[in-house]
């Protein structure tokens with residue numbers, strides 16, 4: 001299979017690059033920008049892909065509250081254009097959405113049967129991006145994920161690495177016990193995506209690790225697994241402009257119903273990632289300075 005990948009510099013896109021047994025070509029941001037006019041269909045067709053994997057997204061939820069236009073461009077217009085191109089080329093589009101789109105109206109985890117009632121501009125654009133992909137009638141696979149972790153230290157959205165840097169520098173870390181989600185390893189999303197593509201599965205699915213955690217549980221588990229001498233205590237929510245739902249938890253109900261759910265529980269995923277990080281020179285340097293596990 002030959003995949004054409006957008007968003008390859010990001011957390012998820014970079015994992016598609018490093019973890020694929022297939023031929024993956026990157027569609028650069030410059031090519032996507034240059035293709036704003038009529039050139040994008042020719043650029044995509046020129047790569048002769050068997051499928052397009054769209055990991056490009058505007059993810060700055062706070063910024064989107066003040067200035068929705070860039071979020072709409074990346075999260076609605078871009079997937080809409082890609083879906084139209086994929087439909088015309090008769091190839092599938094893989095597109096990623098967010099379990100945050102469900103909003104804040106349920107106590108337990110959301111399933112795909114639940115309506116989307118997003119509470120932020122960011123999640124509204126993600127919901128509209130899903131809709132435009134479906135309405136374009138492209139052959140599509142939409143995966144709603146959340147609380148992604150993975151990648152390398154240079155990824156600014158590497159949640160685990162950022163917490164390690166903080167924990168290495170402080171005696172106490174405070175983390176929100178009221179915000180809940182499903183910490184999900186990018187490697188697992190990539191493996192799940194390949195499995196679905198290989199089996200010709202299409203549609204809209206939740207795609208998160210099993211089990212839910214509060215931010216506090218998650219950060220405490222990171223510090224515990226890396227054996228850092230730092231205390232994690234429940235504390236106030238991180239102040240943000242975007243009214244992100246305190247419940248972004250979900251279950252992979254549809255994947256389970258077709259016997260295709262390969263997502264592990266979040267603690268075992270985090271443990272696997274910890275084993276990878278422990279081999280990094282950056283971690284060895286940090287642990288040497290602060291006394292974490294090596």
Ligand SMILES: NC(=O)c1ccc[n+]([C@@H]2O[C@H](COP(=O)([O-])OP(=O)(O)OC[C@H]3O[C@@H](n4cnc5c(N)ncnc54)[C@H](OP(=O)(O)O)[C@@H]3O)[C@@H](O)[C@H]2O)c1
Nearest residue numbers: 007008009010011012056057074096097098145146147148
């Ligand atoms: N991370 C999470 O916790 C999470 C949660 C739920 C859903 N998701 C979804 O998962 C997917 C991947 O997210 P991620 O965490 O990998 O995001 P990320 O690390 O922020 O990467 C986003 C990628 O999109 C590119 N991009 C941004 N704006 C663009 C534009 N206007 N045109 C073209 N490319 C653009 C970025 O390029 P530059 O490097 O040039 O900025 C980067 O390569 C997204 O659909 C996201 O909504 C992520």
